[in-house]
Amino acid sequence: MRGHGQxxxxxDATAHDHVCWVYRDDAELHAVGMEFLAGGLARGERLLCVGDRMAEGLRRDPGALGGVxxxxxxxxxxxxxLAEAYVASGGFSTERQRTFYDAATRRALADGYTGLRVLADVTALAGDPVHHDELVRWEHAADEFMANGPGMSALCGYRADLPEAALADVTAVHPLVHSAGDGAVPFRLFFDGRRLVLAGDVDTLGAERLTRALRSSPVDAGAPVLDLAGLRFADVAAYRAIAEWARSLAGDGEPVELWNAPALLRRTWRLLGLDEWASVSFASAA
Incomplete structure (x- = not known):
């Protein structure tokens, strides 16, 4: 399984990295960013820095990474x-970003690099109501791309003074999360190969966020899989969010497989009649 958790x-740098780093100040972002990029250099990857803060940090530290x-x-x-990478070519959208990064990754591979490693400070997009929802959708789609695509990894920086709800939205769709201070990340929805993984705790307050994330999940042909092995706690609202997603896919002929569902979820699923409302199959796959 891909590295995941808080x-x-x-x-250490590996293939398929996707890290959300909530940082307090520019010094922290620069230090962590240079460490992340150094790991990419050691792996033979091409490096891409995105954002005004990243550019400024490199200007102030020309000796970084052995010589900028x-x-x-x-x-x-x-x-x-940020505008060149995320808002150019007609505006910010998930589809344009996937095309942009797919092309950049394939160019890196064609030029002899082992992949593309991206360091991006996207605080401005997360704090902008115009772009926020599409940014969250992109982060989730980007995770699928990193898990299954030609070879891209990324660290996404978000400043800690963003609104709490905005930070919760973006941290929820990364496998690896660093939160500033002692803040806990309730749950994470991410890709491991073609399967989705839901880990952590989902209560009534988080169920709406889970619903939005599931709705935005790119699903390939074949039975979608949601692995619940890392789900520590979920309440009725969370079960209904999963059932709603499963029902929406079943309408397209895509029955959902729920792997490693906790015993309490399976019992409650039947008691609530969700098995009659949404077509799913339970499995104990590793």
Missing amino acids: VSELP AALSAAGTLAVLT
């Missing part, structure tokens, strides 16, 4: 503004 330190100018001249490092 972290206090940046894990030399890496840029060699084509190993590129720096883009």
Whole structure:
């Protein structure tokens, strides 16, 4: 399984990394970002920095990563503004971003790199009501792309002074999350290969957020799989959110497989009559 969970330190670089890092200040973002990019250099990946804060940090630290100018001249490092990477080409959308990063990753591979490693500060998009919902949709779709695509990894930076609801939305769709202070991340919905994984706790307050995340999940042909092995707690509202998602897919001929569902969920599912309302199958797959 991909690395996942709430972290206090940046894990070692691996393939398919997708980290959400909630940071307190620019110094923290720069330090963690350089560590993340250094891991990519060690893996032979091309590096892409996105955001004004990232560009400013590199200008102030030209010796970072062994020499910013030399890496840029060699084509190993590129720096883009937020507008250039996320809002260009007709506006911000999940489809445009996937096309943009798929092309960038494939260019990196064609140029002899092992993949593309992206460091992006997207605080401005998360705090903008115009872009926020589409950003969350993109983050979830991006996770599927990183889990199954040609070779992209990313660390997404979000400043800690964003509204609590905005941070909860973006942290919920990353497998690896660092939160500022002692803040807990209630649940995470992410991809492990083609299956979705739901881990953590989903109560009534989080059920609406789970509903939105599930609705935005890119589902390939074949029976969708939701792995619940990491689900510690879920209430009736969470069960109904899962059932609503399963029912919407069944309407398209896609019965959902629920893997490793807790015994309490399976009993409650039947008691609530959800088995008659939404077509799912339960399995104990590893």
